[in-house]
Amino acid sequence: MNENWLKKIDWLILPLIGAMVCIGLWHAVAGKKTYVLKTPASGLEEMHAGLVQALPNGEEVWKKVKPLVAEGKTEQVKSFANGTKIWEAVEPFVEEKRVGLIAALPNVGEAWQSSKPYIAEPFAKRGELDQGILRFTWLSLILVAKGYTLALLIGTPIGFFLGLSKSFTKMTDPIIQVLRPVSPLAWLPLGMVLFLGAGKNASELAALFTIAICAMWPTVLNTAVGVRAIPQDYLNVAKVLKLSRWKTLTKVMIPATLPYMFTGFRLSLGIAWLVIVAAEMLTGRPGVGGFLWQEYNALIYEHIILCILTIGIVGFALDRLMSVVERRFKTA
Amino acid sequence: MSNYVELSKLNKTYPSPKGPQVIVKDFDLNIQKGEFVTLIGHSGCGKSTVLSMLAGLNEITDGGIILAGRELSGAGPDRGVVFQSPSLLPWMTAFENVMLGVEQVFYTASKEERREIVEYYLTVVGLGDAMHKKPAELSQGMRQRVGIARAFALKPKMLLLDEPFGMLDSLTRYELQQVLIELWRKNKITALMVTHDVDEALFLSDRIVCMTDGPEAEVGDILHVNFPRPRERKAVMEHPDYYKLREHLIEFLEVHAHRKDSMTPVNSKPYPPVSAKTKEAELIPV
Ligand SMILES: Nc1ncnc2c1ncn2[C@@H]1O[C@H](COP(=O)(O)OP(=O)(O)OP(=O)(O)O)[C@@H](O)[C@H]1O
Ligand SMILES: [Mg+2]
Numbered sequence: 001m002n003e004n005w006l007k008k009i010d011w012l013i014l015p016l017i018g019a020m021v022c023i024g025l026w027h028a029v030a031g032k033k034t035y036v037l038k039t040p041a042s043g044l045e046e047m048h049a050g051l052v053q054a055l056p057n058g059e060e061v062w063k064k065v066k067p068l069v070a071e072g073k074t075e076q077v078k079s080f081a082n083g084t085k086i087w088e089a090v091e092p093f094v095e096e097k098r099v100g101l102i103a104a105l106p107n108v109g110e111a112w113q114s115s116k117p118y119i120a121e122p123f124a125k126r127g128e129l130d131q132g133i134l135r136f137t138w139l140s141l142i143l144v145a146k147g148y149t150l151a152l153l154i155g156t157p158i159g160f161f162l163g164l165s166k167s168f169t170k171m172t173d174p175i176i177q178v179l180r181p182v183s184p185l186a187w188l189p190l191g192m193v194l195f196l197g198a199g200k201n202a203s204e205l206a207a208l209f210t211i212a213i214c215a216m217w218p219t220v221l222n223t224a225v226g227v228r229a230i231p232q233d234y235l236n237v238a239k240v241l242k243l244s245r246w247k248t249l250t251k252v253m254i255p256a257t258l259p260y261m262f263t264g265f266r267l268s269l270g271i272a273w274l275v276i277v278a279a280e281m282l283t284g285r286p287g288v289g290g291f292l293w294q295e296y297n298a299l300i301y302e303h304i305i306l307c308i309l310t311i312g313i314v315g316f317a318l319d320r321l322m323s324v325v326e327r328r329f330k331t332a
Numbered sequence: 333m334s335n336y337v338e339l340s341k342l343n344k345t346y347p348s349p350k351g352p353q354v355i356v357k358d359f360d361l362n363i364q365k366g367e368f369v370t371l372i373g374h375s376g377c378g379k380s381t382v383l384s385m386l387a388g389l390n391e392i393t394d395g396g397i398i399l400a401g402r403e404l405s406g407a408g409p410d411r412g413v414v415f416q417s418p419s420l421l422p423w424m425t426a427f428e429n430v431m432l433g434v435e436q437v438f439y440t441a442s443k444e445e446r447r448e449i450v451e452y453y454l455t456v457v458g459l460g461d462a463m464h465k466k467p468a469e470l471s472q473g474m475r476q477r478v479g480i481a482r483a484f485a486l487k488p489k490m491l492l493l494d495e496p497f498g499m500l501d502s503l504t505r506y507e508l509q510q511v512l513i514e515l516w517r518k519n520k521i522t523a524l525m526v527t528h529d530v531d532e533a534l535f536l537s538d539r540i541v542c543m544t545d546g547p548e549a550e551v552g553d554i555l556h557v558n559f560p561r562p563r564e565r566k567a568v569m570e571h572p573d574y575y576k577l578r579e580h581l582i583e584f585l586e587v588h589a590h591r592k593d594s595m596t597p598v599n600s601k602p603y604p605p606v607s608a609k610t611k612e613a614e615l616i617p618v
Contacts, residue, residue, distance in 0.1 A: 233419040236389050239407040241433045241486075251432060255423040 023108060031103035032110075033096055035069050106302040114302035128286055129294050133310055140276050140287035141314070143204070147211025148272040152265060155216030156223055159264070163227020163257075176220065184214045184275040188282050203283035207276070214275045218267035226260025227253065258329045266322035273315045288314075336365035336400060336522055337386075337490060343394035344381050356381055357548040359395070361541060368516060368523045370533040373543030373552075374585065379526040380494050382543075386524065387413050387492050400489050409437050412483030412521075414493040418475035420467040426478045427463045430454060430485050437486050453481040457511050473504035477511065484515050491516070493525035497532065506565065509535060517562060530581050534559075535568055542584050553584050 006013070068076050098104065106114070115133075117124075122134035131139075161168050191206030198205050234256055238248040280289030292307035342359040345352045356378040363369050371379050384390035386397055388407030397404045399411070420429045430450045438446055454463040457477040467475050476496060483491055496512070497505040513536055516523055527533050533540045537557050544552040555577060559568050568574060 233415060233417060234421060236407075236413070236415070237419055237421065237432075239389060240387065240409060240411070240413050241436045242408050243432075243436065251424075252421065255421070258423075 026105075027108050029101040030105040030107035030110075031098040031100035032107050034099055036095060036097050104301060106305065111302045111305045114300065115306040118303070118306060129291065131286065131291075133288070133291075133306060136286065136288045136291050137310060137314055139285075140280065140289065143207055143279075143285070143287065144211065144269075144272050144276045147208045147275070148215060148269055150208060150212040151216035151268055151272065152219055154212060155219035155264070155268065156261065158216075159220040159223025159261075160227055160253075160257075162220065162224035169224070176217070179213070180217045182214075184210050184278045185282070187213055188279055192283075203285055207279035207283055207285065210279050211272050211275045215268045215272035218271065219261070219264035222260045222264030222267070223257060226257035226264075229260065230256040259326070262322070262326040262329050266319065266326055269318050269322055270315065273311070273318060277311060335362040335398075336367075337361075337363040337524075338398040339382070339386070339395070340398075341395035342382065342385060342392065342397065344378065344385060344390070345393045354548050355546050357550055359550055361551060363522055363524065365522055366520045367538050368513075368525070368536055369539045369541060370537040371524065371526045371541050371543060372528070372530070372533050372581065372585070373549065374545050375528070377543050377546040378549040379543060383492050383494050383524065383526050386490075387411055389413075409433060409486045410489045412486045412488035412491050414476075414479045414483045414491070414496040416495045416498050418467070418472075418479040420475055420478055420482075422467050425464045425466055426454060426459055426470065426474075426481075427451075429467070429478055430482045433482055433486050449485055450481075453485040454478070456484075456515060457481045473500055473508060476500065476508060480508070480512060480515065484519060484521070487519075488521065491521045491523040491525075493523065495526050495528065498528065505529075505532070510565075512536070513563065530578055530585075531569075533557075533581070534574065534577060535563060535565060540581065542581065555580065 100107075118133040122132040124132040125135060158172075162172065187210040188206055191209035192202060194209065195202045195205040230253060234252050235248075238252045243251065276287065277289030277292070279285070280287040281293040284290055284293070288307050288310055292304055292311075295301070295303035295307070339359055339361045342356060343354065344356040345354050347353075359382055361369075371382065373379050381390060385392050386404070388404060388411070420426070421432070424432065427450055430453060431446065434446050434449050438449065441449075451460075451463065454460065457480050459474060459477055459481065462470060462474060467478070470478070476499075479496065483493075493512075497508055500508065509532060525536065534557055540555040540557060541551055542553040542555070543549050557577060559571055559573075
């Protein structure tokens with residue numbers, strides 16, 4: 001009974017545990033702000049005296065503050081000090097410092113605090129490179145949509161020709177095998193060169209070029225496999241009925257290939273989304289990737305994490321969406 | 333009577349690792365208009381090869397085929413084909429599958445007329461209620477009914493069937509044989525069918541053509557089946573000639589197909605009694 005109930009919601013519990021472990025690990029290695037007593041430690045006693053002079057009840061205060069500082073209870077130090085209006089008195093003796101295994105890495109709380117305005121007002125536009133996170137996502141998605149459409153428009157027919165013609169396959173296969181592993185980071189500069197003449201639009205065109213050329217391969221290859229896998233029976237039907245070339249293509253070959261094509265489309269979309277970040281980084285275009293790179297340069301590391309999570313979630317959502325579409329065509 | 337279909341000196345050579353292999357050699361067969369002929373022979377002897385050459389789906393290595401006075405080249409809707417697997421397009425409903433062919437053949441007819449043709453044939457094969465279902469929602473037998481409807485709806489000059497009922501259970505097979513023979517009788521279509529099933533051949537055909545074993549398969553024996561039509565299964569099976577013909581066929585498949593030199597002419601001498609049961613077991617297609 002009990003176990004059954006647990007099993008029923010383990011789809012929820014287990015992923016949650018996984019996420020918690022992940023966040024825990026992050027938090028364990030992340031740095032955090034703390035106040036430490038100013039070194040050298042030997043000077044402390046003298047300073048203590050100064051503190052007493054500054055405030056009548058200074059000795060009492062210091063007694064309470066010192067252990068807090070020593071234990072690294074930053075927030076308490078601050079609130080206690082504020083509460084008793086003696087922060088100015090305490091401040092000279094403590095300094096802010098980041099500690100932790102990876103001190104520069106923001107911890108969960110910091111990442112959340114700093115990202116909150118971007119999430120709370122997801123569509124705000126405060127400046128070209130300071131916009132709500134969904135607004136950035138939207139900009140990235142538009143660029144991806146354009147590049148991805150281009151990839152499909154080019155990739156699908158190439159895949160069809162590859163599937164139909166052995167000679168065309170033999171002719172182009174080496175080229176495809178060589179071009180396929182080239183990283184988007186390598187394509188982008190070439191894109192910039194190609195569209196040098198386009199002036200203001202150069203960076204967008206270069207990004208589109210990069211997305212299209214990197215993302216089209218799964219579509220090309222899967223479509224080709226799908227065309228080769230069309231059952232001879234279906235082609236025989238087309239032959240017996242003497243369907244025209246156009247009808248054979250639209251009524252028999254394309255529907256028979258669709259499930260494969262959609263597998264290709266899904267994989268291509270994944271790649272397009274991977275490429276967009278690199279493209280935005282290098283071109284400095286506003287978008288999730290551009291924002292990430294800019295915040296890295298501005299030393300606001302909290303936003304890097306926000307961007308990574310956003311990219312991951314959007315990528316996941318796109319993949320889900322495509323697999324729903326894909327499954328629809330599989331059963332057809 | 334002139335021949336409606338003439339297969340003359342038909343040859344098929346397939347390339348094989350050991351060089352070209354002659355599968356069908358000098359296959360001669362004439363079929364009269366409106367005749368129902370079955371082709372029977374051991375598995376792999378080349379029955380499907382002959383049929384697919386006739387359908388235009390397989391290139392003829394040598395020889396020629398004449399249908400209704402014209403030499404055949406390539407496939408076309410003047411020959412309705414029923415394949416062993418129903419070969420329906422799974423993204424189309426039964427109706428659309430049949431319509432695909434009807435549109436090709438009756439392109440001058442109005443939309444309404446075409447719809448009527450499709451509906452008529454689907455109803456005749458017993459799919460009046462299921463014509464807008466996709467193949468995945470139909471049973472194997474129902475799919476083959478669609479296949480039959482599709483072939484007949486083209487009003488072809490000739491019907492070619494390659495073991496159309498091979499994948500069905502015997503009850504469904506009987507039903508579909510009935511459907512087929514009634515449609516054939518009404519439409520007076522010349523038909524050539526490949527089968528493994530001796531009883532099916534006897535029930536349906538006017539003539540049974542036995543092929544010798546391949547390679548280099550040819551016509552081994554031709555059996556005339558003169559049961560009166562329209563036929564009824566029970567009457568056919570009780571006909572005095574039924575077991576004689578049946579045993580002759582089995583005898584041929586058992587013995588003579590393997591030794592074509594020692595062929596005995598049809599009905600020239602009584603055959604030694606054979607136990608039908610054991611022979612039949614060996615005839616089950618592999
Ligand atoms: N495309 C091909 N390439 C090479 N050999 C082939 C090809 N198609 C058929 N064959 C060979 O030709 C022979 C006859 O094949 P076919 O399919 O015509 O036999 P069949 O009489 O229809 O057999 P079955 O009763 O099992 O359907 C077989 O030995 C087969 O291996
Ligand atoms: Mg066969």
